[in-house]
């Protein structure tokens with residue numbers, strides 16, 4: 001058999017023993033319709049591998065992922081790796097990066113995970129419907145040298161709208177689309193572990209996969225610090241006060257257990273128990289300080305070479321706009337033909353976001369993290385999603401160094417479905 005030089009090289013590469021860390025982890029994700037228990041009852045859901053949430057994907061920093069999406073739905077499927085810096089063709093966005101995977105077909109997502117942190121994956125096709133019905137899961141990239149904790153616990157905040165019969169309410173209510181979105185009437189914290197010892201040191205990874213709901217988390221029974229937002233370590237860990245998490249956002253906390261652990265949601269003036277972690281035994285509390293997470297290496301911004309304005313428009317009580325949907329960005333509803341910005345790889349850009357609506361929005365950029373700029377003009381945290389209250393203005397600065405076509409949209413998925421999406425081009 002004749003071999004081309006490329007085939008020969010490939011064979012050699014495959015024969016040389018690859019270190020365990022760089023061998024791709026093969027993972028299979030099969031979305032399908034199932035009946036499963038969620039929010040305490042049996043419900044018809046959409047699930048990855050039969051589970052809601054989908055299986056937790058946990059890799060070590062520097063690993064390669066090889067994830068086969070095997071579509072078992074009666075509908076299209078796509079998966080987006082939220083917050084992960086993947087090659088553009090692996091980003092899972094219909095029209096911009098790939099064709100939808102039709103029923104019975106599969107697609108291989110392959111990418112490296114050089115950056116540690118708490119991320120998640122979710123459907124990016126009819127995501128308003130598919131995510132609300134269960135197509136999401138945690139995606140954890142462990143540090144090469146992770147901080148020492150007794151338990152590393154993933155917490156996903158999820159809500160669902162149920163009708164009078166206790167079934168998922170799929171009725172179309174235009175008033176939900178024009179306001180704060182479809183907020184569920186049941187909500188809970190889905191914990192990967194719910195028993196710990198008094199004195200244990202925990203790492204808690206909070207993820208908000210709810211389609212529209214913002215949470216304001218208040219934790220009791222814990223003494224510690226907020227160490228990362230949207231997967232990115234904070235240079236100075238913050239006091240463990242209430243944590244506001246908009247759809248898609250994440251937060252890492254490292255804390256010692258000092259009593260019964262409860263998670264309450266106090267957004268929208270509520271005070272609701274979302275979950276608790278029970279005490280089972282005791283150990284002497286660590287005397288070590290709460291550690292800082294090792295910094296992730298990401299490009300540092302220079303002076304912005306391009307600036308864009310992004311007006312968030314529409315919804316109930318706001319002036320009319322020329323877009324065809326309820327919501328619009330810069331007078332257009334849905335992905336425009338031209339990108340908001342088109343720049344060369346490595347360009348620092350500034351985007352001035354102005355929320356001209358009467359509702360909060362959380363703007364998510366694919367393929368990159370950006371800095372929020374504080375009121376005083378300083379660099380705030382690095383995030384992939386920034387929450388703007390009604391009437392608020394926010395500047396963000398990003399180094400666009402990942403080539404491709406990247407979506408920038410509201411992660412309140414009913415707002416995205418009804419107009420709030422645009423994109424950036426990086427060549």
Ligand SMILES: [Cu+2]
Pocket residue numbers: 360361362410411412415416420
């Ligand atoms: Cu929105």
